[in-house]
Amino acid sequence: MHAYRSHSCAALTSANVGDTVRLSGWVHRVRDHGGVLFIDLRDHYGVTQVLCDPDSPVFSDVEKVRSEWCIRIDGNVKARDESLINPKLPTGEIEVYIRDLEVLGQSAELPLMVFGDQEYPEETRLTYRYLDLRREKMQENMKLRSDVVASIRKRMWDQEFREYQTPIITASSPEGARDFLVPSRLHPGKFYALPQAPQQFKQLLMVSGFDKYFQIAPCFRDEDPRADRSPTDFYQLDMEMSFVEQQDVFDTIAPVLAGVFEEFGGGKKVDAPETWEQISYRDAALWYGSDKPDLRNPIKMQVVSDHFRGSGFAIFAKLLEQDGTEIRAIPAPTGGSRKFCDRMNAYAQKEGLPGMGYIFWRDQGEGMEAAGPLAKNIGPERTEAIRQQLGLGVGDAAFFLGGKPKAFEAIAGRARNVIGEELKLIDEDRFAFAWIVDFPIYEADEETGKIDFEHNPFSMPQGGMDALDGDPLKVLGYQYDLACNGYELVSGAIRNHRPEIMFKAFEIAGYDEAEVRKRFGGMVNAFQYGAPPHGGCAAGIDRIVMLLAGEQNIREVILFPMNQRAEDLMMDAPNDPTSDQLMELGLRVIPQD
8 A cells, every 4th residue: 555545635535435544634623522523624626424432453543643743544435324415525325434543743832723714814814825725715726726727838839829938037128017126146146037028039930930929927027916816926927929910819829718717717707708708998997997907897987078068066167267178977877875975976085086976866756857966066957967978877876086187087988887786787697798898099298288108008009100290199009808706817918029219119209229229129129130020928827817716806826925015925035135146246235224
């Protein structure tokens, strides 16, 4: 027999009754039923109930074991009494009578319990992550992650992609986030960087003639943490293709992701990729207040400025006299009560706004009546026009925000989400995907008017060189994101592979050719030697698994995550370098006041 086990703790069934077996695992819990000791023995695969009575030669040893001791047992498989069968367990028809026991590893007093669903502070969970990971939910999350990655790899290979590995140590390159710098011992005073993404390398692979590339790539960014973003490193499905247009990328990656969500989504509805909407960036901001809208929520915001222009509601009427301002409405089907409207108004005040105006419609017996401060100020004719535009009726409401859109869009988007959640309008049994397209390449500083890049500077402008001869603020890029249930899952672009267009694009933002060559010399030089049209995208593995696992925090699907302060509490990182290390690298740490 094998030194540690003949079967896993999920393998034994009624077919094994009478067999002598060997199992190894952790003591999940111990129960004493009138002198008979029952142990739920757990390994990575499942749980088997083992038992010992005073007639066993190792009863006194079994009495000593405690939760999370690692043990090996030998024993005989017995059928459970029919009334004691546990249909929830694959091993629920049997139990193992212990004949021999070996303690493989004792456990000290536990800082957190593995058995049960107790909640523990994040600090405790991350400090003792190896114990936290023993819990059933965490085991399932990490198995899911592994299975999702395997499925993605297979699906990419099935589409004739090959996986290539790009460097982890490279040059610093501005890609929208802070780099992690790595000092060079051989070149004192100079630094490498960990790649924020394999962006330049995958484009160089296209120049090198590799037609279809993908990689499950680690990326490193010194970012502030969020619930859906790791502060240090993350993994993405990185892909690039030559001789493609935007739709070709969509048609390639969409079936991969749809297939993964169908396979691991627990039966939730996944719309067919060909039905995924393509929404312009500007429309997404207008309708949803976000470039990663949750389309499970049916609420779509609308511009209603004309109904307030010159109206009796002076706040909005005067606001609209200023350039670049507008009034937007958030419809709230079934939200037509003063209590709910007051609650949402308080929400807006908590978010830093003076409040949100509202109108709600109610049945007064003789017909419908519009109620609320706004309705009284603008009168029944304007109120009725708003109701008809928004398609609302009795029992519904609408909320209103005004000003320059960039100042209130994000808050409006959050309010839309809260309204959808509170009114239970969101279809929880669905993964809703949408492509966000037509991102503007440039933006103007409101105070100085200076033109700079608003989004990816390496995207091909729609219209090529001709587009760059007009108004920069009207230039759109072949750039796209894929949103799902309120999260950005994919970001990508058709790349600007023409050096003359690239130099012109950067010149508009104030960067001359010399600066571009200095910052991106490797890629610019390569583009001089017959670069093919190419494009691709990257999909966040962590966010995909977070959605599939139904988790709200990305740390629940990462094996060893950092905390909110980008600290590894288990390994005590970051920590202080030794004097010898600093001397070898020619570095000195300057204390911070």
